[in-house]
Amino acid sequence: MNVMIQETAQELDIIENALILGIREYMAKCGFVRCHLGLSGGIDSALVVYLAVKAAGKENVAAFSMPSRFSSQGSKEDAARLAENLGCRYETLPIEPVYASLMQTLAPLFEGTPFGVAEENIQARIRGTLLMAYSNKFHSMLLATGNKSELAMGYCTLYGDMNGALAPIGDLFKTEVFALCRRINERNGNIIPEAVLTKPPSAELRPNQTDQDSLPPYELLDAVLKRYLFENESADEIAVNLGVDRELSGSIVRSVALAEFKRRQAPPVLKVSPRAFGMGRRMPIARNIHEK
Numbered sequence: 001m002n003v004m005i006q007e008t009a010q011e012l013d014i015i016e017n018a019l020i021l022g023i024r025e026y027m028a029k030c031g032f033v034r035c036h037l038g039l040s041g042g043i044d045s046a047l048v049v050y051l052a053v054k055a056a057g058k059e060n061v062a063a064f065s066m067p068s069r070f071s072s073q074g075s076k077e078d079a080a081r082l083a084e085n086l087g088c089r090y091e092t093l094p095i096e097p098v099y100a101s102l103m104q105t106l107a108p109l110f111e112g113t114p115f116g117v118a119e120e121n122i123q124a125r126i127r128g129t130l131l132m133a134y135s136n137k138f139h140s141m142l143l144a145t146g147n148k149s150e151l152a153m154g155y156c157t158l159y160g161d162m163n164g165a166l167a168p169i170g171d172l173f174k175t176e177v178f179a180l181c182r183r184i185n186e187r188n189g190n191i192i193p194e195a196v197l198t199k200p201p202s203a204e205l206r207p208n209q210t211d212q213d214s215l216p217p218y219e220l221l222d223a224v225l226k227r228y229l230f231e232n233e234s235a236d237e238i239a240v241n242l243g244v245d246r247e248l249s250g251s252i253v254r255s256v257a258l259a260e261f262k263r264r265q266a267p268p269v270l271k272v273s274p275r276a277f278g279m280g281r282r283m284p285i286a287r288n289i290h291e292k
Contacts, residue, residue: 009186012183015180016051016184019051019272022168023143024055026141026165027055030141030165034062034141035140035143036134036141037064037142038064038161039065040065040066040071040145041075041079042075043177043178043196044177047169047177047184048145049061049082049083050191052143053086058086061089062091062134062140063088064092064131066094066126066130068096069096070207071204072204075204081193082191085193086191093130106122125157127160128157142163143167144161144166144266144267145161145169146167146169147173147174148170148171149173149218149222150174151259151263152229152256152277153221153255153256154262155211162262162265162266162267164267165267167267168270170277171269171270171273171276172272173226174201174222178197178218220248224244224253225256235252
């Protein structure tokens, strides 16, 4: 497989500054001083909370841990450590009581069926409801934490983790999220806990879940997505040019098409690539970064 072009340190710094500026300007345009998000202990929310603190100031950012029965102790500790490093407000809102109540209500309908996507998505939607309640009560802008790889593949939950007024990293592929976090740590003395960068990405919505249970490895997925989204290559062309299996490239392309209904309902993203999903604000200094 051909190696993807990687951004240089300077380009990553430009992307970071563009995203910070975008958050700050969008909050001001919409009349918000405060912002908040769900902080899971994963890499996506880690990057968003860092950008939010840089954009709005630590005193104006609230991060919420919303653990369930499936949340690992490591993720909870990583979230708390990151919030402490950044100096922003950090609160824990366990969702287990609400989840147990909803599952009891749904038990007659779900009886005889295996645990699946419905039970997973209920957890995400509980979290989305709590975050929107805080937004309404305290006039705080909710920042969604999804990345471009997830939006492309529909690996996200409507009315759950897709809730929000702005998706700051919705135009960054997962591999770019990792690269930007590593660059931030290079300049800031590992402000993002190392475990966040090294543990397998997981939504933690069922026991021992990882993203790769549902998606190809992100390096491979993002390489295919870049060819499809930026170069307009077909599944056959991608298979030849990247040296990947035709069935794999075809499956990814089909998944992008099937997830369109979700992206239609996603919050606007900060555009930092030649082609971004949906509506959003283009950050002009970042346009040429990917045009090599």
